[in-house]
Amino acid sequence: MTGGLVEVIPVSGYDKPLSYLPPTKGGDALRIGQLVSIPLGRQKLQGVIRSLNVESDFPAHKLKRIYEVIFDEPVMTADTLALAEWMRGYYAAGNESVFETMIPAPIRAGVEAKICRYLKLARRLDVPELETLNRRAPKQAALYAYFLGISGEVERNKVIAECGVTGAICDGLVGRGILVETQQTRQRVAYEDDLGNMEKVIHKPVVLNDEQIAAGNSIIASLDLHTFRTHLLHGITGSGKTEVYLHAIQHVLNQGGGVIFLVPEVALTPQTVGRMRTRLADMGTEMVVWHSMLSAGERFDGWMSLARGQARVVVGARSAIFAPVHNLRLVIVDEEHEPAYKQGDTPRYHGRDVAVYRSMLAKAVCVLGSATPSLETLYNAQEGRYTLNRLTKRIDDRQLPKLRIIDMRSELLRTKAISSISRDLATALLDRWERKEQSILFLNRRGYSTSMLCPDCGYVAMSPESSVTLTYHKAEEKLKCHLTGYEEPAPTQCPSCSSEKIRWRGFGTQKVEDILSKLLPKAKVVRMDADTLSKKNEFREILGNFRKGKIDILLGTQMIAKGLDFPNVTLVGLIDADLSLHIPDFRAAERTFQLIVQVSGRAGRGDRAGEVFVQTYLPSSAPIQFARRQDFDGFLSAELEQRKEFNYPPYRHLIRHIFRSKNLDKILFYTERWARLVEETFGDTLEIRGPAPAPLERLKGYYRFHVWYFTDKIARVITPLQQLRKDFKMDEEVVDVFDVDPIDMG
Numbered sequence: 001m002t003g004g005l006v007e008v009i010p011v012s013g014y015d016k017p018l019s020y021l022p023p024t025k026g027g028d029a030l031r032i033g034q035l036v037s038i039p040l041g042r043q044k045l046q047g048v049i050r051s052l053n054v055e056s057d058f059p060a061h062k063l064k065r066i067y068e069v070i071f072d073e074p075v076m077t078a079d080t081l082a083l084a085e086w087m088r089g090y091y092a093a094g095n096e097s098v099f100e101t102m103i104p105a106p107i108r109a110g111v112e113a114k115i116c117r118y119l120k121l122a123r124r125l126d127v128p129e130l131e132t133l134n135r136r137a138p139k140q141a142a143l144y145a146y147f148l149g150i151s152g153e154v155e156r157n158k159v160i161a162e163c164g165v166t167g168a169i170c171d172g173l174v175g176r177g178i179l180v181e182t183q184q185t186r187q188r189v190a191y192e193d194d195l196g197n198m199e200k201v202i203h204k205p206v207v208l209n210d211e212q213i214a215a216g217n218s219i220i221a222s223l224d225l226h227t228f229r230t231h232l233l234h235g236i237t238g239s240g241k242t243e244v245y246l247h248a249i250q251h252v253l254n255q256g257g258g259v260i261f262l263v264p265e266v267a268l269t270p271q272t273v274g275r276m277r278t279r280l281a282d283m284g285t286e287m288v289v290w291h292s293m294l295s296a297g298e299r300f301d302g303w304m305s306l307a308r309g310q311a312r313v314v315v316g317a318r319s320a321i322f323a324p325v326h327n328l329r330l331v332i333v334d335e336e337h338e339p340a341y342k343q344g345d346t347p348r349y350h351g352r353d354v355a356v357y358r359s360m361l362a363k364a365v366c367v368l369g370s371a372t373p374s375l376e377t378l379y380n381a382q383e384g385r386y387t388l389n390r391l392t393k394r395i396d397d398r399q400l401p402k403l404r405i406i407d408m409r410s411e412l413l414r415t416k417a418i419s420s421i422s423r424d425l426a427t428a429l430l431d432r433w434e435r436k437e438q439s440i441l442f443l444n445r446r447g448y449s450t451s452m453l454c455p456d457c458g459y460v461a462m463s464p465e466s467s468v469t470l471t472y473h474k475a476e477e478k479l480k481c482h483l484t485g486y487e488e489p490a491p492t493q494c495p496s497c498s499s500e501k502i503r504w505r506g507f508g509t510q511k512v513e514d515i516l517s518k519l520l521p522k523a524k525v526v527r528m529d530a531d532t533l534s535k536k537n538e539f540r541e542i543l544g545n546f547r548k549g550k551i552d553i554l555l556g557t558q559m560i561a562k563g564l565d566f567p568n569v570t571l572v573g574l575i576d577a578d579l580s581l582h583i584p585d586f587r588a589a590e591r592t593f594q595l596i597v598q599v600s601g602r603a604g605r606g607d608r609a610g611e612v613f614v615q616t617y618l619p620s621s622a623p624i625q626f627a628r629r630q631d632f633d634g635f636l637s638a639e640l641e642q643r644k645e646f647n648y649p650p651y652r653h654l655i656r657h658i659f660r661s662k663n664l665d666k667i668l669f670y671t672e673r674w675a676r677l678v679e680e681t682f683g684d685t686l687e688i689r690g691p692a693p694a695p696l697e698r699l700k701g702y703y704r705f706h707v708w709y710f711t712d713k714i715a716r717v718i719t720p721l722q723q724l725r726k727d728f729k730m731d732e733e734v735v736d737v738f739d740v741d742p743i744d745m746g
């Protein structure tokens with residue numbers, strides 16, 4: 001038996017913890033969560049220290065020694081180490097992919113922080129000393145004079161540049177003890193400049209209303225219990241959820257705790273991030289912004305600043321949930337219903353669910369906030385698993401906008417043509433423009449026309465090797481595939497029968513932009529979608545111009561619907577509410593309901609009441625009717641009834657097992673055989689549906705099939721399923737992956 005060993009979990013290559021002897025240097029300062037380099041077989045790998053002072057009955061002479069500790073600061077915390085283990089099991093992911101996701105690449109690569117040297121006056125000289133210095137070292141004396149006029153420290157490089165001195169002269173004064181030099185790692189603060197010029201946050205004293213105070217106090221009461229608890233903050237659009245978050249954050253910071261604040265996409269929520277930064281600065285706290293656009297250096301600095309406990313708050317996209325925040329007390333997931341929280345690649349984790357789980361491990365409080373919570377979350381609140389805090393009033397008692405459903409069937413009867421903008425909406429747009437008020441139009445389909453059709457032979461332009469139609473982009477005269485990025489020149493005659501009568505069906509944002517320019521020739525219309533936002537800061541530039549009133553009508557896809565708050569917008573139009581209803585997804589009704597409520601929230605943020613137009617061919621469908629009345633409880637009970645009937649989440653967990661192959665015969669053969677095997681093995685505990693072709697049956701030349709499993713408890717079935725899969729011989733031309741709690745059903 002050998003004691004005093006260190007248990008290390010390798011970040012790649014091997015997924016069980018291994019025991020090592022401490023390194024020859026610094027073995028007494030080891031800490032849990034430190035990144036170390038270790039010998040494994042003949043390789044040198046990285047690992048994370050999992051526990052200290054362990055014993056092993058492995059023969060002592062065979063034990064190997066840790067090479068070195070890569071950083072003094074632990075890059076993982078005890079709770080994220082436990083989280084890694086849970087993620088491996090729950091999401092059926094390999095060790096390597098979990099650590100790659102949890103430890104940022106620049107940390108694993110060991111990018112060094114930028115070290116800055118600072119100089120500061122250490123003492124003042126008396127007259128004889130100064131005379132001596134003037135005589136013996138006039139240049140040093142001049143530098144001394146410069147520092148007399150400065151209070152505090154100055155970067156050494158700046159001193160050299162400004163005073164035209166050499167480094168040796170600085171060192172001379174340091175040597176005489178007149179200046180003192182300090183070294184600090186300077187944090188590269190991401191986003192600061194970008195946000196500085198646009199999202200100037202107006203400082204007004206914040207007065208919380210009764211509901212905000214009640215919600216804040218309820219969260220604080222949970223925080224004071226120092227146990228795990230999840231709250232759902234269900235606040236209608238414009239009800240001031242952010243102020244409630246800030247109230248709770250202040251409480252945690254006062255007690256020396258740490259906070260993780262998640263937003264679906266940092267780049268699309270500059271207002272929230274800007275407001276957080278300003279308010280946290282007021283509280284005297286640094287925050288780290290975490291998102292995919294950061295440089296390696298920015299990532300390194302941000303992570304290390306949290307690891308050192310220097311910064312105590314991180315605001316970021318889903319992967320910020322893995323940040324090594326010290327003494328984590330509060331985790332906030334804003335817009336918790338957003339599909340962007342789910343990662344599309346392995347490990348296919350859900351940021352919100354991981355947030356709840358990490359809060360449990362850290363005995364922290366988790367707050368899920370939304371104007372349109374997901375069914376899963378609403379159900380958890382209804383069942384009493386989450387504490388429900390509601391905000392039903394808009395701040396300053398602003399009214400919710402009036403919602404009008406436009407029946408596009410009668411529009412079709414009147415005009416005998418499919419139109420994108422109904423006459424009522426057109427009148428309302430004109431009306432706003434005359435009153436110098438602003439409008440926002442949403443259409444979740446970019447491009448000009450949805451598809452190209454030949455009326456003579458029925459030819460439809462399809463993406464090669466994918467089962468989706470090509471979209472016509474008029475500006476470039478191209479047909480584009482929105483899934484794969486494929487593009488080709490738009491034909492002038494039918495590629496199949498050479499007919500010149502080819503037509504463009506359906507409309508996208510480009511076509512609506514065209515129509516608007518004819519409808520309101522003098523109005524300034526700006527289109528904002530993935531096609532126009534090629535440059536990095538274009539998004540914020542357009543929003544800045546919109547805020548300044550330089551734009552009358554903002555037209556865009558759903559990407560612009562997130563949390564925008566413009567006081568002069570009094571009209572919002574949803575051009576085609578049916579788009580999300582027709583997706584082959586059991587969440588179609590939920591998505592439609594959420595979309596209508598969310599876009600409605602963009603109107604009437606100022607003093608004037610807003611109006612919302614929802615255009616649909618299905619005016620009586622449930623989600624549209626419930627959204628019209630803003631009836632969450634009604635929608636929840638109707639939708640839960642549907643879900644229950646088919647055993648869909650939240651009643652059962654769903655695992656989607658996706659297969660792909662270029663060979664149709666093989667994918668048919670193996671998915672059939674596999675499903676039969678699962679049925680025989682787990683038929684009593686697992687409900688199986690499929691195999692069936694996925695809605696997106698072909699993608700980039702691959703056929704796609706899926707099998708669904710329904711279960712009460714993922715943890716009980718996922719490991720046996722994986723084991724069964726390991727033992728199942730499948731042709732290497734067929735590739736498969738498990739998607740636990742899937743969001744994308746395409």
Ligand SMILES: [Zn+2]
Binds near residue numbers: 456
């Ligand atoms: Zn044709």
